[in-house]
Amino acid sequence: MVKANAYGHGAVAISSYLEKEGIDWLGVALTEEAIELRQAGIKSPILCLGGFWQTAQAYDCFNYGLTPTVYRLDMVDTLASVAAITQQEIKFHLKIDTGMGRLGIAVKELSPLLARVADTPYLILDGVMTHLASADEPAKAEFTLQQLKLFQDCLASIKGAGFHPTYRHIANSPATCAWPAAHGNMVRVGGLLYGLWRDVTAPNANVPSLSPALSLYTRIILLKEVAAGMALGYGGTFSTSRKSLIATLPIGYRDGLRRNYSNVGQVLIRGQYAPIVGRVSMDLTLVDVTDVRGVALGDEVVLIGTSQARLIGAEDMAAWIDTISYEVTCALSERVPRFYLDTYSPRPVF
Numbered sequence: 001m002v003k004a005n006a007y008g009h010g011a012v013a014i015s016s017y018l019e020k021e022g023i024d025w026l027g028v029a030l031t032e033e034a035i036e037l038r039q040a041g042i043k044s045p046i047l048c049l050g051g052f053w054q055t056a057q058a059y060d061c062f063n064y065g066l067t068p069t070v071y072r073l074d075m076v077d078t079l080a081s082v083a084a085i086t087q088q089e090i091k092f093h094l095k096i097d098t099g100m101g102r103l104g105i106a107v108k109e110l111s112p113l114l115a116r117v118a119d120t121p122y123l124i125l126d127g128v129m130t131h132l133a134s135a136d137e138p139a140k141a142e143f144t145l146q147q148l149k150l151f152q153d154c155l156a157s158i159k160g161a162g163f164h165p166t167y168r169h170i171a172n173s174p175a176t177c178a179w180p181a182a183h184g185n186m187v188r189v190g191g192l193l194y195g196l197w198r199d200v201t202a203p204n205a206n207v208p209s210l211s212p213a214l215s216l217y218t219r220i221i222l223l224k225e226v227a228a229g230m231a232l233g234y235g236g237t238f239s240t241s242r243k244s245l246i247a248t249l250p251i252g253y254r255d256g257l258r259r260n261y262s263n264v265g266q267v268l269i270r271g272q273y274a275p276i277v278g279r280v281s282m283d284l285t286l287v288d289v290t291d292v293r294g295v296a297l298g299d300e301v302v303l304i305g306t307s308q309a310r311l312i313g314a315e316d317m318a319a320w321i322d323t324i325s326y327e328v329t330c331a332l333s334e335r336v337p338r339f340y341l342d343t344y345s346p347r348p349v350f
């Protein structure tokens with residue numbers, strides 16, 4: 001899964017890397033995301049989980065060799081209209097709603113849909129999928145089992161109707177770890193690829209040993225001594241209780257450091273924690289470095305990653321503002337430069 005700019009990691013770079021590693025498929029949400037990958041030279045099959053928007057995007061699927069997900073009856077008609085013009089095969093994956101209540105055809109629509117596909121030349125039902133709502137919650141195992149059972153029943157009906165889709169897939173990251181029965185013959189892992197799992201997999205799940213792929217760094221661009229009783233930043237929401245040393249960082253909510261971190265988050269400098277003080281603004285953030293021994297202008301600041309023996313994970317950042325790690329990395333905007341290293345090179349200094 002490389003949707004949402006590969007969870008903020010950079011879709012083109014990550015996809016090229018995965019392609020070299022021999023991945024079978026890539027998954028995105030939008031045809032636009034897939035086209036960006038094709039234009040960058042990515043050749044692997046790409047599944048568009050969000051299907052297509054209108055006829056123009058159905059043509060995009062044809063023109064760029066993308067595999068759409070179908071989740072409405074009328075989408076079959078749209079694909080049929082494209083196939084009637086191009087006179088070439090179009091493969092698609094069918095998504096069935098087995099209980100999540102989100103994307104997917106209702107189970108009762110399965111027969112009419114299959115009938116329509118059977119009547120349409122060039123359309124090939126090449127994959128069948130569903131999505132689990134609670135694969136990360138052991139307490140909801142019963143519900144997950146129901147979803148799996150319903151999916152098996154649907155597969156049986158599909159076979160009964162004479163279709164033999166190549167792919168059967170169910171599992172996201174939490175299900176890949178916790179539900180081997182959901183593996184089918186393809187898994188749709190996102191978070192696990194990026195080493196994000198601590199807040200998205202079940203506590204009892206069998207997670208392989210993974211470390212996060214992404215770190216986020218900045219540097220101190222101004223170091224300033226301020227008097228006690230000074231109110232800092234927009235609205236003066238933080239007041240110094242003592243004479244303080246305040247560092248300004250060139251990162252703000254435009255970069256993905258959300259405003260919710262105002263007076264909440266922490267960063268690491270020289271292996272020591274420093275709290276974010278005052279409001280995070282568009283381009284700048286303040287941290288209180290009074291207690292950071294040896295702090296100096298230009299020091300590296302770790303927002304996500306390790307500094308000496310200490311770690312701030314994307315999961316930690318997420319917990320501070322009551323979200324999950326995916327939202328933290330997805331939020332990193334294109335203004336943040338990405339540098340890609342292989343595991344064994346020393347980290348360059350910028």
Ligand SMILES: *Cc1c(COP(=O)(O)O)cnc(C)c1O
Pocket residue numbers: 001003049131171172173174188189190191192200
């Ligand atoms: C995003 C997504 C996934 C990947 O989920 P992870 O938890 O990141 O592994 C899998 N399937 C569907 C349908 C998705 O939308």
